Amino acid sequence: MVTTVRNWSRRSLAAFGFGLVLALAPVLGAFEPSPAIAQTDPLPSWNDGRTKTAILDFVRRVTTEGSADFVPLEERVATFDNDGTLWSEQPMYFQVLFAMDRVKEMDATNPALRDTQPFKAVIDGDRAALAALGEKGLLDIIALTHSGLSVTDFDAIVRKWLATARHPRFDRPYTELVFQPMLELLNFLRANGFKTFIVSGGGIEFMRPWVPSTYGIPPEQIVGSSGKTIFKLNDDKPVIEKLPAVEFVDDGPGKPVGINRFIGRRPVFAAGNSDGDLEMLQWTTLNTGARFGLLVHHTDAVREWAYDRNSEVGRLDKALDQAPQRGWTVVDMKNDWKVIYPFQK
Amino acid sequence: MVTTVRNWSRRSLAAFGFGLVLALAPVLGAFEPSPAIAQTDPLPSWNDGRTKTAILDFVRRVTTEGSADFVPLEERVATFDNDGTLWSEQPMYFQVLFAMDRVKEMDATNPALRDTQPFKAVIDGDRAALAALGEKGLLDIIALTHSGLSVTDFDAIVRKWLATARHPRFDRPYTELVFQPMLELLNFLRANGFKTFIVSGGGIEFMRPWVPSTYGIPPEQIVGSSGKTIFKLNDDKPVIEKLPAVEFVDDGPGKPVGINRFIGRRPVFAAGNSDGDLEMLQWTTLNTGARFGLLVHHTDAVREWAYDRNSEVGRLDKALDQAPQRGWTVVDMKNDWKVIYPFQK
Numbered sequence: 255m256v257t258t259v260r261n262w263s264r265r266s267l268a269a270f271g272f273g274l275v276l277a278l279a280p281v282l283g284a285f286e287p288s289p290a291i292a293q294t295d296p297l298p299s300w301n302d303g304r305t306k307t308a309i310l311d312f313v314r315r316v317t318t319e320g321s322a323d324f325v326p327l328e329e330r331v332a333t334f335d336n337d338g339t340l341w342s343e344q345p346m347y348f349q350v351l352f353a354m355d356r357v358k359e360m361d362a363t364n365p366a367l368r369d370t371q372p373f374k375a376v377i378d379g380d381r382a383a384l385a386a387l388g389e390k391g392l393l394d395i396i397a398l399t400h401s402g403l404s405v406t407d408f409d410a411i412v413r414k415w416l417a418t419a420r421h422p423r424f425d426r427p428y429t430e431l432v433f434q435p436m437l438e439l440l441n442f443l444r445a446n447g448f449k450t451f452i453v454s455g456g457g458i459e460f461m462r463p464w465v466p467s468t469y470g471i472p473p474e475q476i477v478g479s480s481g482k483t484i485f486k487l488n489d490d491k492p493v494i495e496k497l498p499a500v501e502f503v504d505d506g507p508g509k510p511v512g513i514n515r516f517i518g519r520r521p522v523f524a525a526g527n528s529d530g531d532l533e534m535l536q537w538t539t540l541n542t543g544a545r546f547g548l549l550v551h552h553t554d555a556v557r558e559w560a561y562d563r564n565s566e567v568g569r570l571d572k573a574l575d576q577a578p579q580r581g582w583t584v585v586d587m588k589n590d591w592k593v594i595y596p597f598q599k
Numbered sequence: 600m601v602t603t604v605r606n607w608s609r610r611s612l613a614a615f616g617f618g619l620v621l622a623l624a625p626v627l628g629a630f631e632p633s634p635a636i637a638q639t640d641p642l643p644s645w646n647d648g649r650t651k652t653a654i655l656d657f658v659r660r661v662t663t664e665g666s667a668d669f670v671p672l673e674e675r676v677a678t679f680d681n682d683g684t685l686w687s688e689q690p691m692y693f694q695v696l697f698a699m700d701r702v703k704e705m706d707a708t709n710p711a712l713r714d715t716q717p718f719k720a721v722i723d724g725d726r727a728a729l730a731a732l733g734e735k736g737l738l739d740i741i742a743l744t745h746s747g748l749s750v751t752d753f754d755a756i757v758r759k760w761l762a763t764a765r766h767p768r769f770d771r772p773y774t775e776l777v778f779q780p781m782l783e784l785l786n787f788l789r790a791n792g793f794k795t796f797i798v799s800g801g802g803i804e805f806m807r808p809w810v811p812s813t814y815g816i817p818p819e820q821i822v823g824s825s826g827k828t829i830f831k832l833n834d835d836k837p838v839i840e841k842l843p844a845v846e847f848v849d850d851g852p853g854k855p856v857g858i859n860r861f862i863g864r865r866p867v868f869a870a871g872n873s874d875g876d877l878e879m880l881q882w883t884t885l886n887t888g889a890r891f892g893l894l895v896h897h898t899d900a901v902r903e904w905a906y907d908r909n910s911e912v913g914r915l916d917k918a919l920d921q922a923p924q925r926g927w928t929v930v931d932m933k934n935d936w937k938v939i940y941p942f943q944k
Contacts, residue, residue, distance in 0.1 A: 328811075328817065405859060449819075451819075458860065458863070459863075462863050466673075472673065473862065473863030473864055474794075474796075474819070474820070474861065474862045474863055474864075475819070476863065480860060483856050483859060483860070484852070484856070485852040485853075485855045485856055485878055485882065487878075487881060487885075490885060491885065492855065492878075492881050492882045492885050492886075494855060494856065494859050494882075507829070507830040508830075510830045510837065510839060511828050511829070511830055511839065514750060514828060514839050515803065515825060515828070516819065516861060517818065517819045518803070518804075518807050518818030518819055518821065519818055519819075533830055533832075533837075536832060536837050537830065537837045537839075540832075540835060540836065540837050541837075
């Protein structure tokens with residue numbers, strides 16, 4: 255039953271974002287391409303083998319002048335899904351866990367909350383009751399926690415949560431549960447002239463406070479889902495306020511639509527991990543010229559999690575079936591990655 | 600009456616965009632900041648005086664380390680309106696003229712068009728009849744010319760029009776009617792570490808085919824109005840099709856909303872020319888730290904056009920009243936600019 259909530263949560267939460275952009279840490283430099291790693295291995299956390307070779311070979315071909323596969327600098331666009339591709343997404347999408355924590359925090363100043371569902375279920379940690387409330391319950395939670403204040407205030411709330419919340423299994427800040435091999439891939443692509451973008455079903459404003467300092471990707475290169483906002487001038491103080499209404503869901507077929515709107519060119523390289531990334535990989539690779547489609551397959555139940563076709567979170571089914579015919583590279587997390595998280599180095 | 604059509608046309612057309620991104624000319628290099636102009640005048644087409652001094656002084660202050668007004672590199676965001684700020688917008692918005700030409704072109708392959716209004720009025724050049732048809736007529740023209748095909752096909756149509764159409768007064772391609780002093784300002788800001796963005800009420804996909812090569816601004820730094828699109832996979836060929844439905848109008852209060860969504864940080868520098876830019880300038884300048892608001896005032900009836908408070912196209916009224924109290928710099932086109940267009944150099 256819990257999975258029902260998880261299942262809905264992605265698409266529902268996907269419709270909300272918050273906050274103006276302020277990085278969690280000083281970001282000067284974080285936006286600059288990493289220096290090319292000349293002599294040393296650019297992907298030290300990747301085991302040698304078919305996957306690593308495919309990545310290195312592709313980047314060499316598209317960046318070699320005169321090569322038939324050469325791609326001009328300004329066309330080197332790489333798009334990355336976030337949940338399950340750049341950081342973990344279990345036991346459920348981190349943005350959902352944020353919303354749950356937010357309800358509990360609001361309970362302290364608004365005791366009346368605990369008298370009504372679905373808030374009572376969240377405050378009591380009653381997952382069965384929560385699941386029984388289904389989508390309507392979650393949408394109420396989202397409306398309560400993701401709207402009714404300015405994007406600036408919401409940004410502060412997200413940053414405070416990120417600084418204090420701990421992941422239930424690893425007891426570490428959520429921003430430490432990013433994939434070390436993927437951080438190396440982002441740096442390697444940027445060192446080779448690629449402009450890297452996030453294209454996530456997650457809320458665009460939920461990501462902005464931490465993505466710049468965590469991935470080295472600037473706020474204007476984050477494509478995501480969003481809720482409607484409105485501009486107001488209060489006593490000569492300009493404010494952008496978040497409304498409880500869906501604006502855009504950047505998931506599934508919404509990803510190529512979002513890529514076209516925000517980026518305006520078709521990627522040369524795209525990475526995802528679920529069927530929500532299927533259309534983004536199709537839009538990227540079913541095109542002329544050298545293109546690269548990558549799927550992160552969660553196969554490591556010991557170091558991370560193992561799930562695919564039957565998971566409510568990050569279900570990987572159709573995309574896994576299409577990978578062979580499309581020529582997409584499937585990362586076997588258990589065998590292709592030396593380490594999962596930076597703290598395991 | 601014609602002005603009625605013009606009046607509606609901005610907001611209506613604002614809701615439509617087309618095309619995937621392909622620059623009109625090779626764009627390699629066009630996206631790179633221009634080399635800093637060390638010894639020579641960075642703004643040669645600007646007459647010496649208060650306006651030029653204000654620009655030079657502002658850029659010096661925000662780029663001087665240790666200065667109280669210093670702005671870190673990653674926060675140097677500059678936003679520019681397009682119609683009337685970077686290129687002309689008379690006798691009416693160029694995107695409206697494109698739509699009219701498009702109807703005439705479609706008439707050749709679809710003779711039945713001339714039997715129905717508003718298309719008959721456009722084909723006959725009957726402005727009075729067109730004006731009488733008002734908004735409904737224009738929306739029909741937009742629906743006909745701006746939807747029902749792929750963004751890729753629309754991009755090709757825009758590029759073909761730009762390559763062949765001539766401005767009625769100057770008998771030159773529309774892309775030659777850009778303001779030389781503003782091109783110098785864009786280059787000067789980029790040479791000083793600013794990331795330059797377009798934030799226009801015009802269609803995002805109408806702008807992408809020519810903005811990169813004309814202004815040196817890449818597709819992903821163009822914020823504009825848009826129509827809804829949908830992703831389709833036809834016989835394994837991915838297509839993004841344009842629908843006859845408004846998605847977002849990037850004008851007036853929509854500009855700060857668009858800036859928040861696409862760029863994710865408040866600009867340090869914003870330039871516009873009409874009341875449609877009022878909220879963008881408020882969002883930019885009513886903030887802590889050194890900020891610059893610029894308004895291009897069309898005061899040159901001989902070399903360009905002279906209009907402000909009573910114009911249906913690019914009306915400048917409220918913003919002109921607020922300029923003194925807000926500390927915005929108003930460009931007097933007639934007296935501040937040595938030349939208007941590049942071909943006059």
